[in-house]
Amino acid sequence: MNTSIRSLAVAVTLLLGALVVPAAPAAAAVPAPHCESGGSRFFCLGSSTGTTTWHVTIVFPPATDVIYTTAGPNLSTRCPNPGRGLQVFYTFVSNGVTEISGNTSFWCNPGQWT
Template identity: 45%
Template sequence: MRKVTTGLAAAGLATLGLLAAVPGSAAASAPAPFCESGASTFICDAASTGATTWTITERYIAGGSSTYSMTTAGSFLFQNCTSRSTLRVFYSYVADGVTVTSETGGVNCNPYEWP
């Protein structure tokens, strides 16, 4: 009986080892968005497909910041910004069941005409 129990325990541990070795879906990364600003608005272009969730942190020249998220149907974001604030932007989307998250990009909010 002891040999059977030892054999079952070893088989169980081997099975657990195999299960632990199966890789899960790894997170993928994408390049930072390309962003420009003018007339107190900004536009960003992502390397995404389909619905894109954007996370924006706006740091104000007078101090403080706010962070918010929004989802667009495609790879473009067009949004108002506070004059002369600094924007940090990244995005995420799902491709083939894997969530892809970008590097962080940014731009200064330009209150003047578009470049």
């Protein structure tokens, strides 16, 4: 009797183990970039390593997306549309996982740096 119960327990354990599917690694959220603007330019600093893809959305109907690629965690460029609101986030690959930052919103300032 003990042998059949032990065999049944082993069989159930093996069956349950076969049914468990390992979870796919999720993209880890990284901090949103810190951005400043002035003189119709903007600068953003992220926490990425290596090649970074910056996703910039000009918030003005219709919304327009602009993509920039940099070799590191900084983006410095002219405002696509000075005097408009921007939303920025970045992505990069670390150890085979695509990391996605939080989103930062700011005003693309044609005047003094803020």
